Amino acid sequence: MPEPPATGERLGPLIRTLRLRAGWTEDDLARALVTDSGRNTITRTEVWRWEVEYKSRTAGPFWLPHLAHVLNVPVCRLQAARAASKAARRIGHIATATPAEVLASLLPPGEPLAPCGTQAGRRVGMDDAEALLRRVHGLRLADDVLAGGDLVETCVRELRKAVNLFNQTSHTELVGRRLLVAVAEMAQLAGWVATDTGGRVDAEPLFRLGASAARQAGDGALAAHLLGSWGYWAANSGDARRGVELVRAAEAAAGTGVPLVARSLTSARLAWTSVLAGDDRTALRAMGEAMQQITDADPREADGQLWLYWVDAAEQEVMEARVATQLHRPLRAVPLLRGVLAGYDPTHVREYALYTSWLVTALLDANEMEEAAAMANRMFAMAASVPSTRAAERGDVVLAALRHHRRVPEVAEVLAMWDAPPA
Known part of the structure; x- marks a missing residue:
């Protein structure tokens, strides 16, 4: 007998629950949908956006029958959940949740905000590193709907755990690099959140630590993200010249082979720091490059770098508008x-x-x-x-x-x- 629609059940969390129940990754579900539909337009990033309902995005009517087929669920249940998601957005459901509720909904299942259980000398593997990266991304998503005052203590505590996991365990070189990536991503997030607390936590050491970890991991795009975040904060804090220097260092750190989305982010930061420094010509040129890069970017290039999830044409248009307003x-x-x-x-x-x-x-x-x-x-x-x-x-x-x-x-x-x- 078909399972009846669940009252109030939202589509994003439902897709995620069904995917995990099937033992699938986001990549697995994306591939299954491509095969079932014959359309080569779904990536793991799009699946993730559906699951967290990023910027109100949900799976559209075309995809519901294919989701129902591959996830073995009645299509009427998915349709009811999609309607519930739309209704929740109309009443501002997420905005009314408490910080603890938001964190609980965004962190991966079975991984609450609790100690990682590090023990000196114990061996960790790639699964541990990937679990840590999922924790980081859960907090990153929380930053979309919470402010610095709600998140800073959690982020700094989680960064400390990530550093301890790297320093106090044994692991292969490959696993170590993934742990360093997680440390760098957590440091960037902690630094970013710290900039929203009025100086309660100093952001500079966090950005510095993250940039060092990203360099050790050999991740040029992530190192550029750390340096660019640092420069953006420095410029907004009144030291525009230092901001420009750090963003220029970000360009150098990126190296070759960096996704155009990441290059667009750095170009936009150069535009902003330059306009604050009074260099209007560089600001306009860099902003033009940022917009061209985001237009030319293939989202699939950044599938392995979830920290780029928020960089899209709309966000870059906001920065272009800010530069224009400043001018x-x-x-x-x-x-x-x-x-x-x-x-x-x-x-x-x-x-x-x-x-x-x-x-x-x-x-x-x-x-x-x-x-x-x-x-x-x-x-x-x-x-x-x-x-x-x-x-x-x-x-x-x-x-x-x-x-x-x-x-x-x-x-x-x-x-x-x-x-x-x-x-």
Whole structure:
């Protein structure tokens, strides 16, 4: 007898549960779908996006019968789960979950936030290294919907465990390299999260440790990611020249054979650090290269580097819009940001608030005061709901810009609600 649809069951978690029950990896499911459908368009990255419902992406109607066939499940169950996922997004289901609930849902099953059980001298294998990488990716996904204040202690603790797993166990050279990759990825995430805590945790040693681990692992793309993250943070912290130096070092560290998606990320970071350093020509050239690289990129090139999952055309358009806003080119910035925000997942509250803040400043530059005020009101409401230093700092920038237009009634209303009175 067919199994009845489960009330409230969401499609992404259901696909993942069925895949794991079958003993399949994401690659296995992708290959099965290609064979069943005759379409060579599904990769492990796309399967992963479906399972975590990344940016609201779910398996579409075309794929549901093929999923039902290869996973041996009634198609009506998948259809009901897809409807539940769409309904959950409409009510902001993920955004209302607690940090502990989000972490529990994103970390791999059977691998809770608990000690790895390292024992000096015990031997670990490739399965242990891959399990550690899955832990890192689970936390990386959590960063999409949580802010630095929610995650920093967990990330630093997990980095310490990863370092201990490498240092206090025996393993082959090949396994050691994968462990180093996991250390580097965890250090990058911990450093990134630390930059969102207002200096509570110093990000620089974390980025430095990660870059060293990536170099030892021989992973040029990951080393570039660490150095680029470090440079991006340095520039945003007021040292734009240091930021440019670090991003240039990232370009050198990448070497050859790096996926175009990764090159696009480094180019965009060069554009941003350069515009903050006052080098407009380099900023425009690098941003043009970033957009061309992301257009030309084949997503399958980055299948083995899950840390690139978030780099796509929409994210690069946000950076292009930010560069244009910094250069006071609102006619370029406003359409880009409107387009990105129109399709952006509002459950990613911090990023949504940050991107909206750039739209506000671009609209002010374009003398679109009423729309700027409306978007500012939305941004402040969202930023107030997350413990994010980056969102708070952008809020201060927006307030300073709005104060120049306080005679506009709509702007005055926003300031009356959100601007703190002078001490």
